Amino acid sequence: MNCRKVRQFLWNYLDKDIEQRQKEEIESHLKECSKCAAEVAELAKLREIFHKTEVLKPSPDFNKKLLNRIQTDSVSNRVVEVVRPKPSFSWRWAFASLAAGLAVVFIALFYQDIFYPQRPGTTISETPALTEVDQRKAQEEESLIPRGYKSTRFVMDNLRMGELRRIDDFKIDRSQMARFVMESIPPSRMQTRRTSNQFVLPAVSTRTVAEKSSF
């Protein structure tokens, strides 16, 4: 037997859980090999330590309590299983209901986006924001519009800002409105600007629209 094989069986050897023949082989090897002998000595020492675990005792009135319990147990007929109360609070359920609640809140918040993604209001919002100059221009143009008229820009802005209700007041279909705006621009006034390979909506002269539209 070589060292490796012997070491495999050292614990078994110490446990005396080994055949007689193997035991003899190991013993003869241990006589020759000082390393393995040292190993055995260490394991034996370790085993001794393992066996020294402190012996702790249950409380002195353990027997009394137990016998009492058995008595009450046999009195209240033996069919009754000891059922520990189910915990009323469970982390799993708490987490699940929290998730469900969050889902409800989420759906409520984004209800429109989820179920009516094609609302025109959202597509129009892609028009670029007004610069200061444009705003001033818009104000100037606004002042030129006679009473009772609304400029296209006003309508467009309201559409973009999502103040759809106001337009709804006029009972105008939004896509119709857009078409109306486009048609109201005479071809001569259509100017297409080319910025970074993107065609931007033609600038609309508000007055033309304003003249035609009467709301």
Place this chain on the structure above:
Amino acid sequence: MNEKKKENSGKAESMPNGPSDQDLMRNVLAGDMKAFECLVDRYKIKLFNLILRMLGNREESEDILQETFLRVYRERESYDFVYQFSTWIYTIALNLTRNELRKRKKFSFLGIDLFSNRREFAVEAVGNPNGMTMFLEKAIASLPEKYKSAFLLRDMNHRSYEEISKSLGVPLGTVKSRVNRARGILRRKLKPKMEEYYELSKSQAIPLELS
């Protein structure tokens, strides 16, 4: 400590002189409560030490211990005399303990261990915080559950491998490898402490007698 051990092993040896576990069990079946108490006294300390080291909490361990004996009494009629009584009672105790551990696992949610504060266990009762015993207790407490149970049954409770295999419901070879695995882990953990220990006991000859 040696005295304590002797006292303990003395108790173990005195057992064969008295009536056997199975004789006592027959008396229990005949309605003898004294015999039952005798069985309780024979097993309560061994089982308590086993359960305590598995659970790490005194009160819970005592509950489980009580539950174990209660089951023994309640199921006394279903005990099969073909098997050793010790195997039977160890099986009951181990099953209850494992149930308890499983219940804990359910509660340790998202890695929050609700029982960690209860786990520091018997160590505090063992005295000298730097002693070998304490060191060993901590090392044992850190073992994975399946290695721990096999190791404790073998090296603390001195059960035979066959009996452990039956109580745990695990094949014999697996039990042996688990015990040896646990010993290997403990050896590695105790290594630094062992050297100290050696230095102290070098003056004495290392006893190589096998108990």
